[in-house]
Amino acid sequence: LSDQKAIPRAIEAFAPVLRKNPDVMWYIAGDGNDRVNCEAAIKRENIGHQVILMGATDNPFLYMKNCDLFILPSIYEAAPMVYGEALICKAPIFTTVNVSSYEMLDEKFSYICENSIDGMRAGLDYILSNRKIVETFKENLLEYNQTNNLSYQKFEELTRKGE
Secondary structure, rough: OOOHHHHHHHHHHHHHHHHOOOOOOEEEEEEEOHHHHHHHHHHHHOOOOOEEEOOOOOOHHHHHOOOOOOOEOOOOOOOOOHHHHHOOOOOOOOOOOOHHHHHHOOOOOOEEEEEOHHHHHHHHHHHHHHHHHHHHHHHHHOOOOOHHHHHHHHHHHHHHHHO
């Protein structure tokens, strides 16, 4: 839970959507210097019954494997390894636009929203109002196999551009 991950901002963004969808739970794994701000945002938004700060965990992959949607609301990311980890666990991804989100993720199993409070709120509201999208992402992920082929293809495309 660091400034870069922007979890308090996401809590603020998601609060009205969570209140509209009382069946939704958001479990947040990790710990860090922003935990106090996360706790304050959860309390301020009165959504402690829907947002759980789990703290650091030895094996976050069990949670990824069993989640309906993996959320990465970072303000900035270069090439987050967690995207690959979530995909290997067959977890659909909801993330903000960052330097590599469009390069690393496929719209068949991920939703990329505008990197703002309004963008995150609208994106999550859209996903939860159309839950079939998440089911489609999950179905598409059944065919996802982690290989280096996609990275290799991207590398080949980039190196050909300079010719």
